[in-house]
Amino acid sequence: MIQIIAHNLAPIMFVSVMAMLLIGYPVAFTLAAGGLLFFFIGVELSTFSNEIRLFYPLIQSLMNRTFDIMRNDTLLAIPFFTFMGLILERSGMAEDLLDTIGQLFGPLRGGLAFAVIFVGALLGATTGVVAASVIAMGLISLPIMMRYGYDRSVATGTIAASGTLAQIVPPSLVLIVMSDQLGRSVGDMYVGALYPALMIIGLYCLYIFILTIIMPKKVPALPIEARPLGGGVLSLFAVLALSIGLHYALYNYVFGDLRYETRFVWSATIATLVALAFSLANRHFKLGILSRLAEQVIIVLIPPLALIFLVLGTIFLGIATPTEGGAMGATGALILSLIKRRLNLTALKGALDSTTKLTAFVMFILIGARVFGLTFYGINGHLWIEELLLALPGGETGFLFVITVIVFILGCFLDFFEIAFIVVPLLVGPAEALGIDLIWLGIILGINLQTSFLTPPFGFALFYLRSISPKEDWDDAVTGQRIAAIKTTEIYKGVLPYIVIQFIAIMIVIFYPRMVMHYKDDEVKFNVNDVQITLPSLGGDMSNGGQNGGLPSLGGGLPGLGGGLPGLGGGLPGLTLNPIAPPAQPSTDQQQNNNNNNGGGLSLPGQLNLGNQPLNLNNEPPKIQ
Amino acid sequence: MTALLRLSTVIDATTAFIGRSVSWLILVAVLVSAGNAVIRKVFDTSSNAWLELQWYLYGAVFLLAAAYTLQRNEHVRIDIATSGLSKRTRDWIDLLGHIFLLMPFCLLMLYLSWPYFINSFNNGEISVNAGGLVIWPAKLLILSCFVLLTAQGLSEIIKRWAVIKNIIEDPAAQRELPPMIEELQSAADLDKRMKNK
Numbered sequence: 077m078i079q080i081i082a083h084n085l086a087p088i089m090f091v092s093v094m095a096m097l098l099i100g101y102p103v104a105f106t107l108a109a110g111g112l113l114f115f116f117i118g119v120e121l122s123t124f125s126n127e128i129r130l131f132y133p134l135i136q137s138l139m140n141r142t143f144d145i146m147r148n149d150t151l152l153a154i155p156f157f158t159f160m161g162l163i164l165e166r167s168g169m170a171e172d173l174l175d176t177i178g179q180l181f182g183p184l185r186g187g188l189a190f191a192v193i194f195v196g197a198l199l200g201a202t203t204g205v206v207a208a209s210v211i212a213m214g215l216i217s218l219p220i221m222m223r224y225g226y227d228r229s230v231a232t233g234t235i236a237a238s239g240t241l242a243q244i245v246p247p248s249l250v251l252i253v254m255s256d257q258l259g260r261s262v263g264d265m266y267v268g269a270l271y272p273a274l275m276i277i278g279l280y281c282l283y284i285f286i287l288t289i290i291m292p293k294k295v296p297a298l299p300i301e302a303r304p305l306g307g308g309v310l311s312l313f314a315v316l317a318l319s320i321g322l323h324y325a326l327y328n329y330v331f332g333d334l335r336y337e338t339r340f341v342w343s344a345t346i347a348t349l350v351a352l353a354f355s356l357a358n359r360h361f362k363l364g365i366l367s368r369l370a371e372q373v374i375i376v377l378i379p380p381l382a383l384i385f386l387v388l389g390t391i392f393l394g395i396a397t398p399t400e401g402g403a404m405g406a407t408g409a410l411i412l413s414l415i416k417r418r419l420n421l422t423a424l425k426g427a428l429d430s431t432t433k434l435t436a437f438v439m440f441i442l443i444g445a446r447v448f449g450l451t452f453y454g455i456n457g458h459l460w461i462e463e464l465l466l467a468l469p470g471g472e473t474g475f476l477f478v479i480t481v482i483v484f485i486l487g488c489f490l491d492f493f494e495i496a497f498i499v500v501p502l503l504v505g506p507a508e509a510l511g512i513d514l515i516w517l518g519i520i521l522g523i524n525l526q527t528s529f530l531t532p533p534f535g536f537a538l539f540y541l542r543s544i545s546p547k548e549d550w551d552d553a554v555t556g557q558r559i560a561a562i563k564t565t566e567i568y569k570g571v572l573p574y575i576v577i578q579f580i581a582i583m584i585v586i587f588y589p590r591m592v593m594h595y596k597d598d599e600v601k602f603n604v605n606d607v608q609i610t611l612p613s614l615g616g617d618m619s620n621g622g623q624n625g626g627l628p629s630l631g632g633g634l635p636g637l638g639g640g641l642p643g644l645g646g647g648l649p650g651l652t653l654n655p656i657a658p659p660a661q662p663s664t665d666q667q668q669n670n671n672n673n674n675g676g677g678l679s680l681p682g683q684l685n686l687g688n689q690p691l692n693l694n695n696e697p698p699k700i701q
Numbered sequence: 702m703t704a705l706l707r708l709s710t711v712i713d714a715t716t717a718f719i720g721r722s723v724s725w726l727i728l729v730a731v732l733v734s735a736g737n738a739v740i741r742k743v744f745d746t747s748s749n750a751w752l753e754l755q756w757y758l759y760g761a762v763f764l765l766a767a768a769y770t771l772q773r774n775e776h777v778r779i780d781i782a783t784s785g786l787s788k789r790t791r792d793w794i795d796l797l798g799h800i801f802l803l804m805p806f807c808l809l810m811l812y813l814s815w816p817y818f819i820n821s822f823n824n825g826e827i828s829v830n831a832g833g834l835v836i837w838p839a840k841l842l843i844l845s846c847f848v849l850l851t852a853q854g855l856s857e858i859i860k861r862w863a864v865i866k867n868i869i870e871d872p873a874a875q876r877e878l879p880p881m882i883e884e885l886q887s888a889a890d891l892d893k894r895m896k897n898k
Contacts, residue, residue: 096802097779098779098781098782098783099782099783099794099798100778100779100780100782100783100784100791100794101778101794101795101798101802101803102771102776102777102778102798102803103776103777103778103779104776104777105776105798105802105803105806106798106802108802108806109801109802109803109805109806112805112806112809135809135813136813136817138809138810138813139813139814139817139840139843142810142843143839143840143843146756146759146760146764146839146842146843147756147760147839148756149752149755149756151759152730152734152755152756152759155727155730155759155762156730156731156734159727159728159731390738395738395741395742396738397738399734399755400734400735400737400738401738402734403730403731403732403733403734403735403738404735404738406731406735407731407732407735410731424728425721425724428724428725428727428728429721429724431724431727432720432723432724432727432762432763432766432769432770433720433766433769433770433773433775435727435759435762435763435766436720436762436763436766436767436769436770436775436776437770437775437776437777438763439763439767440763440767440770440776441777447806489779489781490779491777493777494777494779533781534781
């Protein structure tokens with residue numbers, strides 16, 4: 077009996093801990109306690125099964141694991157982007173955008189819906205917080221959409237879905253966490269996500285466009301009295317054409333000798349600045365060259381474009397790491413709301429307080445997941461998962477399809493941090509064994525996790541929208557009509573088509589990997605991140621190579637190293653990594669290593685640390701510059 | 702019981718004060734991090750001490766605020782299976798969870814983090830990066846985190862027991878809205894904006 081338990085400890089542990097999570101006690105502590113419980117069971121049973129590579133001193137490595145989480149620069153982006161999102165919500169930028177862009181698209185059928193998607197994408201490109209986008213759009217656009225007779229499901233669905241764009245359009249928290257857990261560079265993840273994100277935005281628009289044709293009553297155009305800015309789209313087109321022309325000219329003739337992304341950022345920035353200066357001059361000197369609408373549209377676009385430059389521009393120019401990009405954006409958002417006098421001490425305190433509690437629970441889930449991981453990897457749980465997933469029919473496509481379905485189902489009940497910290501690390505091994513590019517996998521998972529914000533009953537976007545949409549019938553302030561309360565089922569019904577769209581998008585990315593893989597063409601341009609690309613795969617190879625004896629694809633640098641190391645076995649992996657681990661602890665680690673290296677497996681602690689800690693490898697590069 | 706409840710009040714006040722205070726460090730970290738990028742670009746120089754300061758600050762925030770987050774009941778739960786249960790059953794789940802899940806973990810981490818800190822302190826451990834910061838305060842943060850978390854766990858056990866025995870009202874009030882919205886609402890004029898639309 078004990079034999080059977082000992083040999084099947086990994087599945088038993090997995091199922092028990094998942095069941096413990098359902099008790100409804102905080103995830104972080106349940107995971108940690110579950111990990112510890114099975115650690116002790118594992119040690120006691122270790123004499124019965126040589127698959128269990130656990131022994132009491134190993135528990136000390138929890139300290140280094142916690143310390144590594146602390147030193148992780150990438151995860152610093154979580155508070156930065158959250159704080160930025162909360163401050164930006166205060167600045168009223170989203171309101172201005174929705175108001176103006178809504179009037180711009182208003183004359184079209186479905187115009188308000190297009191405006192919501194456009195603004196959702198724009199907000200997504202400045203920050204990565206779903207709550208802020210959904211709240212702003214729900215407060216501003218939903219009442220207007222109701223007033224002018226939009227279908228209630230279409231309106232709520234579009235707002236919720238557009239809010240989640242923040243999680244797939246770079247810079248998004250999902251992508252940052254994903255690249256951290258997969259041990260790849262955030263820059264590559266951003267480049268890889270660009271086309272899929274644009275495609276999703278395109279698909280959303282296509283859906284609204286189809287509605288305007290087959291069910292025009294659901295998406296009416298705005299009447300003229302709802303558009304005080306009036307018409308004058310022509311001059312907007314003129315300015316647009318001129319600035320695109322300017323951008324093109326600068327790109328090809330002035331900055332021709334610069335690197336690709338530097339050229340792009342500079343020429344786009346200058347072209348935008350010229351257009352902005354022109355419309356400001358037009359307003360200030362009352363030149364009357366531009367229509368009021370065109371002028372207003374260009375002026376409200378200043379803050380988001382400036383923020384996009386601060387965050388993404390600095391990252392792509394190599395000025396800032398993604399983490400620092402988040403800090404730049406947060407500083408920009410602070411300045412913006414100070415200028416607009418929308419920030420007071422209470423609001424600032426509130427934003428800081430929320431950010432603090434969010435990061436504390438997120439980081440503790442990660443700590444809990446590490447405790448869980450220590451035991452789970454020690455009893456070869458990752459190999460069990462790998463066998464399970466590799467046994468799936470259909471190879472690469474079958475694997476991707478199945479994890480899409482699994483993550484989709486989990487996404488209905490868990491929030492994305494939990495999935496990212498618990499499930500995603502387990503997918504790295506099998507994916508590498510199948511030769512799946514981890515950035516590609518990351519994007520597919522990213523779209524999946526974005527969808528999890530939308531899936532009833534626990535989609536956060538639905539939750540946010542529900543909490544700010546009217547629960548009782550109300551009298552419209554403008555028309556005086558009685559408008560019925562928004563029902564939760566209407567919101568659920570509204571997001572359904574968008575969930576289908578998300579599924580289609582995932583399938584397209586799976587079947588056309590080119591959409592993501594182009595990041596490799598541009599690899600040369602991110603010389604900062606090149607360092608980050610090679611290091612993690614080295615780590616991955618040492619852990620996998622030891623067991624498989626094979627050499628998973630190295631995606632770039634250092635082909636010689638990967639082959640050489642696994643053969644060395646023994647205590648070496650621990651040694652090789654010493655420069656990265658803090659100096660005090662490795663000695664104990666190595667001792668344990670030597671004491672317990674009884675031939676059962678290769679180099680226990682070293683391997684364990686490596687297997688799920690691409691993290692700290694990933695963090696050092698900024699210091700190299 | 703009164704003495705225990707008083708102890709719990711003291712613990713709560715302490716962790717809340719620490720949690721609220723460290724939240725300002727996020728603002729500091731934002732400015733330091735943005736400053737690092739600008740200085741590196743403009744003056745073509747960077748300091749490992751300033752780079753390390755970022756994660757030091759962040760570490761201080763999430764480690765020292767963990768107890769506060771627990772007090773405010775904001776560590777996420779998966780409550781699909783249990784949200785339908787009676788309040789009393791959920792109180793018992795919390796109480797048993799605190800005793801059998803939270804406390805063993807905290808006590809173990811406490812037991813491990815003391816030598817981890819004291820070794821580093823005695824060796825005067827300094828970051829391996831040139832010009833890096835002293836390491837032991839970071840390890841002290843881990844120790845402090847679990848001291849606070851253990852204390853908060855104790856306070857939660859006392860409060861939950863008192864709630865079950867009907868001695869006090871439930872301090873962690875049930876909320877209808879997601880935490881983030883409540884924060885925004887309390888922090889700002891979201892209420893007003895919701896009415897104005």
